[in-house]
Every structure is written in C-alpha cells, then in structure tokens.
Amino acid sequence: MTIKTAIIGYGFAAKTFHEPFLRAVEGYELVAASGSNAEDAKQYWPEMVAHRHFQNMLECSQAELYIVTTPNDSHCDIAKRLLAAGKRVILDKPACTSSVQLNELIQLERASTGSVSIFQNRRWDGDFLTLKKLIGSGQLGDIRRFESHFDRARPTPKKRWRELPGAGAGIWFDLGPHLIDQALQLFGKPSGVTADIRILREGASVDDYFDVLLHYSNQVVKLHSSPFCFGRPLRYDVQGTQGRYVKYALDPQESQLINGKAFSTPSWAAEEFANFGRVHSEQGDERITTEPGDYAQFFELMRAFIGGSAENPVPLSSVAEQIAIIEAGFISSRDRKRIELP
Helix, strand or coil: CCEEEEEECCCHHHHHHHHHHHHHCCCEEEEEEECCCHHHHHHCCCCCEEECCHHHHHHHCCCCEEEECCCHHHHHHHHHHHHHCCCEEEEECCCCCCHHHHHHHHHHHHCCCCEEEEECHHHHCHHHHHHHHHHHHCCCCCEEEEEEECCCECCCCCCCHHHCCCCCCCHHHHCHHHHHHHHHHHHCCCCEEEEEEECCCCCCCCCCEEEEEEECCCCEEEEEECCECCCCCEEEEEEECCCEEEEECCCCHHHHHHCCCCCCCCCCCCCCHHHCEEEEECCEEEEECCCCCCCHHHHHHHHHHHCCCCCCCCEHHHHHHHHHHHHHHHHHHHHCCCEECC
C-alpha cells in the first residue's frame, strides 16, 4: 500500500520534520504540496505537483493523507475542509488554538470518514524514551519532583509567524505542548496550573519565556523555557525516592534533520556519549546510555493506522487536556493565581 500524501504549508516544519520521513519510511508518496516554497519538494519528488495555495490543491489532488504545517490559527479551518472531504489529516501540535475549536473538530471527525492525528514527535525523543524506561524500571523509586526544560539561546526575535502577534503564537504555544504532552504521558492530568509566562527579549511581541507548575498530589512538576540559555542546557532533573536522573542537552534528531544529516548512518539519531544523563543515588553515580530517538515511529504508526492494523497514534481527542493546560497557563499568568482544571 502506498499512501498518497500532500503537505499544506511547505516551509521549515515540513522540510525538517515531515518530508524527510516520507522518503525514509516505506509506503508514502508525496504527490502535492502548497506554499511559496512548494517547488522545493520536487528535488526529491519530481512528479509532485506544486501549488501556491492549498485551496487549488484540494480541488485536484488525489492525496489520501494531508499534513498541515501552516500557522496554528489556520489549522481549524483547514482541518474542517479536509474532514468534510473524508481525508486523513496530520495536524502539527497542539492541533488548534482553543478548546472551543478542538471540540468542534472532534464533533466533525466523528461524523466524517476521515481522521485527525496530532504530530507529537517528541514522544520519540531519545531522552524521553530513556526517562520512561527508567521510571518504569523503578530505579528512581516514586517520582517526587520532575523538572523539564526546553531552553535555547535565541536572544534576538525573528520575523516569523511564531513570533508575531496572533492566535497560537508565542513560545508557550510552540514549545509548551511538547513539555505538557510528556508530563501528561508520565503523570496524567494535573489538578491545576500556576504559570509565569512573559516577554523577556527586547523587541519581542509575543511570549518568549515560561515557568509553569502542574499541580499533582504527590509530585512537583515544573516546565520551563528561556531564550537566554547560553551553553549546555538542562533537559531533565527528575528526583525520586530511590534516585535522581539529571540530563543535559536536547535530543539530536532536530539538529541532524536541519543539517541534512538525518539517515546518513544507522546511528544518526543516537546521542553523543558526553550528553548521556546520570542517575545519582545512595549507591553512587551511574551514566545512563540514552535510548536512540526515533521520530520515524510516528510515520510507521500512521501507515499502520491508515492501513487498518493499528490505532491512531495521537488521536485528536487526546490533546484536550493539553490545550486546557495551555489556556489555563495564560489565565494563571495574567491573573497571578493558580487555575484549577475541571
């Protein structure tokens, strides 16, 4: 089975996180793309049809699967059109910009022969896979404090949609969904949110910093991002009753994809030895080999889902708690108080 695929919004995200996997994972064929850079895809797919606007593509494309990598505020309207046509859809996280939009899409999906999957690729970060394995093994004991960072050294704002005013823009909408999703995978739904979301950079017009607490009865869960993290960034500081896992540096897959080195060797997604995390306990210190990351897993699971042999890897309905936390974070930061989740 070959899944005829189209990309709506062929830009950085499509070139970096999607198109390379359509080539690497068996069973996909890119037949169309839209956007100002759509012609670039012909480098790898010479028979592909490039469109300036996705509306024209929808009228003539034979694609079964559509990958949507346009700005967040356009996701809902585009997904509505695709569901009405009975198409399979991959929406970049966090799906849409409000719980109201999400509930509307869920209802439309139920009435459609199509489906929506959310691209949460960082479920397959090597360090997150390692952390899940560590927690599952019991080596850390019961987790009492979980600190998760996505820090970068980007002190100067750029002129791109993520950093310009509008629904779904800003770092809490951009990087927050990754950290929220991982926390939900590990600990489930929190009872409340306390957030400090700010604009720190000179010249910035949307939030570029967050420090957020997710409230649980038995764990302290902190999510953090700063644009002024020069040097080696902290990734995880996870403290349990039997040990502590400390990990620096981000998963290498994104940088490898950006630099065109993905799939160049079988070990392209493996982390450098120097960035392996450590477990500290009463018995001493232990360096923990980072599991290889594998973003391709998402596309393999999507292929199986479309073929009818697997469940939707990240269903639309599964991000409801994530979007509720994003909304609660903004309210908490504005009103300077804890917001309870329903």
